[in-house]
Amino acid sequence: MTEPLRPMSTGQVLDHTFALYRKNFLLFVGIATVGPAASVIFQLITVGANVTSPFGARMAAGTKLGIGTGIAAGASVVVGYLIMLAGLAISHAATVKAVAAVHLGRQTTVIGAYKALRGRILSLFGTCVLILLLMVVAVIGVTLAMVPVFIGIGMLGRTATGPAAAIIGGLVALVIVALLFVAIIAIYVRYAFAIQACVVENLRPRASLKRSVFLSKGSRPRVIAIYFVFFLLSVILGIGLNALAVGAGSLLHNKIAAAVVVYLAGFIAGSLTGPLATIGISLLYYDERVRKEAFDLQLMLSSLDPTEVPGVTPTQINPAQI
Numbered sequence: 001m002t003e004p005l006r007p008m009s010t011g012q013v014l015d016h017t018f019a020l021y022r023k024n025f026l027l028f029v030g031i032a033t034v035g036p037a038a039s040v041i042f043q044l045i046t047v048g049a050n051v052t053s054p055f056g057a058r059m060a061a062g063t064k065l066g067i068g069t070g071i072a073a074g075a076s077v078v079v080g081y082l083i084m085l086a087g088l089a090i091s092h093a094a095t096v097k098a099v100a101a102v103h104l105g106r107q108t109t110v111i112g113a114y115k116a117l118r119g120r121i122l123s124l125f126g127t128c129v130l131i132l133l134l135m136v137v138a139v140i141g142v143t144l145a146m147v148p149v150f151i152g153i154g155m156l157g158r159t160a161t162g163p164a165a166a167i168i169g170g171l172v173a174l175v176i177v178a179l180l181f182v183a184i185i186a187i188y189v190r191y192a193f194a195i196q197a198c199v200v201e202n203l204r205p206r207a208s209l210k211r212s213v214f215l216s217k218g219s220r221p222r223v224i225a226i227y228f229v230f231f232l233l234s235v236i237l238g239i240g241l242n243a244l245a246v247g248a249g250s251l252l253h254n255k256i257a258a259a260v261v262v263y264l265a266g267f268i269a270g271s272l273t274g275p276l277a278t279i280g281i282s283l284l285y286y287d288e289r290v291r292k293e294a295f296d297l298q299l300m301l302s303s304l305d306p307t308e309v310p311g312v313t314p315t316q317i318n319p320a321q322i
Contacts, residue, residue: 008287010222014229017280024102028275030110031094036270038087043263089128093117093199095275099282100200117199126205127198131191138183146176189220189227196285215288226280234273241265 008016021028094113101108108116117124190213197203197211216223245265249258 007291008283010225013222013226013280013283013287016283017226017276020099020102020279020283021276024098027098027102027108027110027113028095028279029271031098031113032091032274033267033271034094035088035091035274036267038084038091039270040263040267041087042081042084043266044260085128086125089124089195090114090117090121091274092278093120093124093195095278096196096199096282099279103283103286120199120202123198123202123204123208124195127194127208130205130209131187131194134191135184135187138187139180142176142179142183146179185224189223190216192216192220192223192281193285193288196282200285215285215292219284219288222284223281226284227277230273230277230280233276234269237273238266238269241269 094110094117097116098108098113101113191209193212193215194208197215198205198208201208201211203211242262242265245262246258249261252258252261
């Protein structure tokens with residue numbers, strides 16, 4: 001370890017994130033390419049539906065797609081989506097492992113970061129699935145809670161006409177979207193450290209979620225702030241590269257080729273900005289361990305011979321949690 005771990009403010013976490021990213025640019029970008037690559041594979045699998053070229057003529061002529069074609073198209077979307085989620089999860093976890101190494105003054109490589117996930121893949125996927133299920137439950141809960149509102153709006157719509165009905169409908173839709181967004185964000189920040197707990201501390205899915213709830217308590221506004229900053233950066237870079245890709249694609253005079261160029265622009269943007277939020281949240285994870293568990297002290301003790309430390313036995317130090 002090159003320097004002691006101390007509690008950091010949100011600004012210091014952001015500064016340290018950019019510093020680690022600059023010093024280990026090739027490492028983090030190399031790891032991050034797996035996630036965007038999986039996303040590109042998903043997009044390429046469904047490219048026909050996206051640009052409508054394979055189906056456009058048939059649909060325009062009123063020809064119905066066969067059952068086999070529909071099943072194949074649906075299966076390709078499902079397979080592509082699973083590939084994308086798996087790639088993003090593995091890339092995220094490998095980045096967490098890399099942050100754990102470089103933040104604690106250790107050397108690692110792209111291959112080393114992925115090898116460090118050996119034996120943790122099933123727990124990683126299980127943790128991601130649980131988080132997604134909780135988000136789905138939250139969305140369903142908000143939707144069910146809004147049923148009385150839908151009924152009331154329906155009754156009101158019978159009496160309201162013209163601009164009044166449109167305004168009411170728009171406001172209701174805006175409120176529903178806002179509530180769904182808040183519900184998803186609340187779940188996400190509550191379990192923001194679950195992946196870190198899973199791959200760093202070797203915890204099982206449910207234990208990882210419980211661990212995240214404990215560590216994130218009191219720091220959830222900081223989680224939101226860090227995600228917001230890096231989300232804006234990714235949006236700005238994504239819009240810029242997408243605009244260039246659309247301009248270049250328009251010169252190709254081929255819808256599929258133009259779509260591929262746009263997807264490649266997304267791949268580049270995702271590879272460049274994808275690691276930043278993961279690095280920031282991982283640093284925040286360590287910061288919360290320092291604040292709540294004196295993690296720096298545990299780390300120093302683990303580097304010593306436990307028999308030389310009064311009151312400390314070998315079983316009290318678990319290197320897997322460091």
